[in-house]
Amino acid sequence: MYKVLIAEDEDIILAGINKIIDWDELGLEVVWLAHNGQEALSMLEKEAVDIIITDINMPVMSGLEFLSQIRSENKRTRFIILSGYDDFTYAQKAIPLSVENYILKPINEEKLHDVLNQTVHKLITIDNESKYTIASQQKLLKFLSGQMKEGKDTFIKETGLRIDKPFAIVANVKLKPRDRNGKELDGITSFIGKKFIELDLQTLIYDKDEFLIIFQSNQMDYNYARDRMEEVQSQIEAFYEITTFITISSIFHDLDGICGAFQETKKLQKYLIIAGYGNSIDKRYCSGRKSTEISLDESLIDKLILAKDRTGISKYIDDLFRNHIEKEKITSDAVYHLAIKLALSLQRVVREFKLSYDNNIKNLVEVIEELFKADDLSDIKSIFLIEIMEIIDCINIGDSQYTPVVRQILSDLEECYKEDINLKVLAQKYCMNTSYLGQIFQKEVGVPFSQYLTNMKNSKAKDLILNTNLKINDIAKEVGYPDVSYFYRKFKQCYGTSPASLRELKQY
Secondary structure, three states: OEEEEEEOOOHHHHHHHHHHOOHHHHOEEEEEEEOOHHHHHHHHHHOOOOEEEEEOOOOOOOHHHHHHHHHOOOOOOEEEEEEOOOOOHHHHHHHHHOEEEEEEOOOOHHHHHHHHHHHHHHHHHHHHHHOOOHHHHHHHHHHHOOOOOOOHHHHHHHHOOOOOOOEEEEEEEEEOHHHOOOOOHHHHHHHHHHHOHHHOEEEEEEEOOEEEEEEEEOOOOHHHHHHHHHHHHHHHHHHHOOOEEEEEOOOEOOHHHHHHHHHHHHHHHHHHHHHOOOOEEOHHHHOOOEOOOOOOOHHHHHHHHHOOOHHHHHHHHHHHHHHHHHHHOEOHHHHHHHHHHHHHHHHHHHHHOOOOOOOOOOOHHHHHHHHHHOOOHHHHHHHHHHHHHHHHHHHHHHOOOOOHHHHHHHHHHHHHOOOOOOHHHHHHHOOOOHHHHHHHHHHHHOOOHHHHHHHHHHHHHHHHHHHOOOOHHHHHHHOOOOOHHHHHHHHHHHHOOOHHHHHHHHOO
């Protein structure tokens, strides 16, 4: 059974969490109940656990301080955060800790049960994938983090790790998780050793989708070394049909310098969200970046949503998360802060319009979860565009100020949206002038008839992409697009991402 620690400073809540869940049913055992992070750390010294459920705000040592200390030594343990705070500045700080979920108090029993169940399945997957290398990887990570106090010389001898030339750099290679397709890292590192034998490269696997490349030379030209690492990246991606992100260290000179070089590359990885997979960066990339807070024009967002201006909102989001960020040269933390602010702003819109979460609109925790999983700015933009389009659709559905004929047309479209239908056909059906009917429809619904029909088709297509395994071409025909290329163009105009990219998000 997997072991669980619960940390919560309020006794009633601590006891309640321990009692409301059928731990045996989930294959779990609660072995520790702690009142703060310091007490929890003392308990973990006696017996480690697999899952930690912790409140954020606790005396002596907060939940985030506690988790930060654990994560620095342990990549496997899963974290679930509890909090009575709806200020998601805390969520921003939790992003680097790979938190499984962020649950607001009062705790929903069903939600906690589902999160624990998902976490158990994730642990099973992790253990099955890495059980044959977990011991060696843990030792390597401990060494690279500078925490190996005993047995260091023996470990170096066992691994064959060496720096025997006066100049060296480290390149940290991260594989895009959805691109792995079951390929083993040792096969990739073997490929590097054979393909670039003249470069005298060493490879060290320290995580399930990350490894190091050590490049050393008698006469180090940093630009030359960087070019060679980019060449290695291109060869890996082309041969294995995967995508990678590489962070490159400064030059160091001996084995003692490798730990600092490794930690430098790990800190640079937080810029993956801006640079994106398929790129390589070094410390020059983040030099001069500012933690400037990007302002959010909430009044403009409200105006565009009320006007049901899908093109306008798409342009604004694109400018916010792509053009604006690059112009301002802001830090990755500022990007996440902006994303959290926008998520909170959209929740305000949902509350003000009294929209139901029973539709396809996500609650704040669900949006935050998706943001945690986002690979780059394109993913973040798509998450928000899809959410905004759902809000616009729900506002349309909730509008009851329709005349009978418009209400009937909307009802008809639900049944025959995939057919070759237009205003002329409907005008004949209802014995009305085509132009006049078009004016009434646009005035009441907020968009022209053709745009409304296109949006409906795209919404139906989005549901099929996310909830079925139908091929994209078949989905296009299913919703009434005989021309697949036309479907791709219209879908991307509506949601800001292609059908194929949306399916990738689903398969993450």
